Amino acid sequence: NAGVTQTPKFRVLKTGQSMTLLCAQDMNHEYMYWYRQDPGMGLRLIHYSVGEGTTAKGEVPDGYNVSRLKKQNFLLGLESAAPSQTSVYFCASSYFAGGALGSYNEQFFGPGTRLTVL
Amino acid sequence: AQSVTQLDSHVSVSEGTPVLLRCNYSSSYSPSLFWYVQHPNKGLQLLLKYTSAATLVKGINGFEAEFKKSETSFHLTKPSAHMSDAAEYFCVVSDHRTGKLIFGQGTTLQVKP
Numbered sequence: 001n002a003g004v005t006q007t008p009k010f011r012v013l014k015t016g017q018s019m020t021l022l023c024a025q026d027m028n029h030e031y032m033y034w035y036r037q038d039p040g041m042g043l044r045l046i047h048y049s050v051g052e053g054t055t056a057k058g059e060v061p062d063g064y065n066v067s068r069l070k071k072q073n074f075l076l077g078l079e080s081a082a083p084s085q086t087s088v089y090f091c092a093s094s095y096f097a098g099g100a101l102g103s104y105n106e107q108f109f110g111p112g113t114r115l116t117v118l
Numbered sequence: 119a120q121s122v123t124q125l126d127s128h129v130s131v132s133e134g135t136p137v138l139l140r141c142n143y144s145s146s147y148s149p150s151l152f153w154y155v156q157h158p159n160k161g162l163q164l165l166l167k168y169t170s171a172a173t174l175v176k177g178i179n180g181f182e183a184e185f186k187k188s189e190t191s192f193h194l195t196k197p198s199a200h201m202s203d204a205a206e207y208f209c210v211v212s213d214h215r216t217g218k219l220i221f222g223q224g225t226t227l228q229v230k231p
Contacts (some may be wrong), residue, residue, distance in 0.1 A: 004161075033219075040127070042208060042221035043162075058218070090161060106152070107219060109162040 002026055004110035006091050012116045013081045021076040021113050023091030031094045032074035033058070033107065034066060036087040043090060049074055081117045089113045120145045122211045124222035132230050137181075137196040139225045141209030144190065150212035151192045152219070153183055157205045165207075168192065179203070204229045 007022040023032065030051050035043040035058075045058030049068040063085060065077045074093075078085060092107040125140040143149055153165040166177025173185045179202075183194045192209060209222040 040223055042223045043219075044221075045218055048218070092162075106164060106167060108164075109154075111161040112159075 004091055004093055004108050006089075006110040006113050008113060009111070010114045012118065013078075014118050015082060017081050018077070018079050019081065019115075020078075021089055021091075021115075023074045023076070023093075023110060024072055025074075025091075025093040025108070026072065027093060027095070027108065028071070029093035029095050029108070030071075031107075032068065033092040033094075034064070034074065034076045035090045035092065036060065036085075037090060037112075038087050046076065046089075081115075083117045085115065086117045087115060089115060120147075120149065120211050120213050120220055122151075122209050122220055122222040124207075124209050124225050126225050127223065128226045128228065130228040130230060131199045133201055134198050137194070137199045137203065137227065139194040139207050139209075139227065141192045141194065141222060142190050143192060143209070143211050145211060151183075151185065152210040152212070153177065153181070153192075153194050154208045154210060155205050156208065156224075162208065165194070199227075199229045201229050201231065203227060 004025045033048040034046040037043050044060050046064050047058050047066040049055045052071040055066045067075045090112050091110040094107045121144045123142045148170050151168040154162040155165050156162050165181050166175045168175045168185045176182045181196045206224045208224050210219050
């Protein structure tokens with residue numbers, strides 16, 4: 001049981017390049033999330049998904065796109081990377097716990113992807 | 119809207135002394151509250167969670183937190199710090215309406231020998 005895994009662990013991009021970050025979970029969770037972590041700002045939600053084939057915007061969605069074609073995978077795409085997207089990206093997943101999106105929502109986190117955009 | 123404020127960005131203690139990391143929350147509903155820990159260059163690990171059961175919550179590695187509704191606080195404590203406790207700690211509230219997690223800015227715990 002690997003939990004939540006992220007690929008790649010590190011990446012350096014030039015401004016304008018594109019890339020896709022892959023998140024996979026083997027816990028059969030319905031919900032999946034992408035966050036970015038910047039110094040002094042905690043984690044901020046980029047996009048999330050409440051099930052296969054669904055996605056929704058979070059707090060800071062601009063410049064990112066996501067897809068959830070399979071329940072176990074959640075992809076985060078950067079179409080044209082900018083230096084402001086230099087960050088550590090975390091994926092998380094959780095199970096459905098009742099209510100609109102779950103009144104109880106313990107999330108399980110991946111190890112992170114450190115992205116630098118030059 | 120729900121929010122969480124961690125009152126200290128940095129806390130330094132000596133090994134073997136008590137730890138107190140402070141967190142205040144704002145919520146229109148009975149909140150679900152969490153403390154997560156992040157060791158350097160690692161992902162986040164759940165320390166403990168409060169979901170309207172007992173107000174004193176025990177977590178892993180000897181940590182515990184007390185939910186105080188009158189003070190809107192959820193402070194994290196440990197009786198005796200260990201060197202391995204040095205990490206970043208996040209207080210988190212779950213938005214009951216959307217299920218999203220709202221993170222505090224984090225508190226860096228330094229443990230001196």
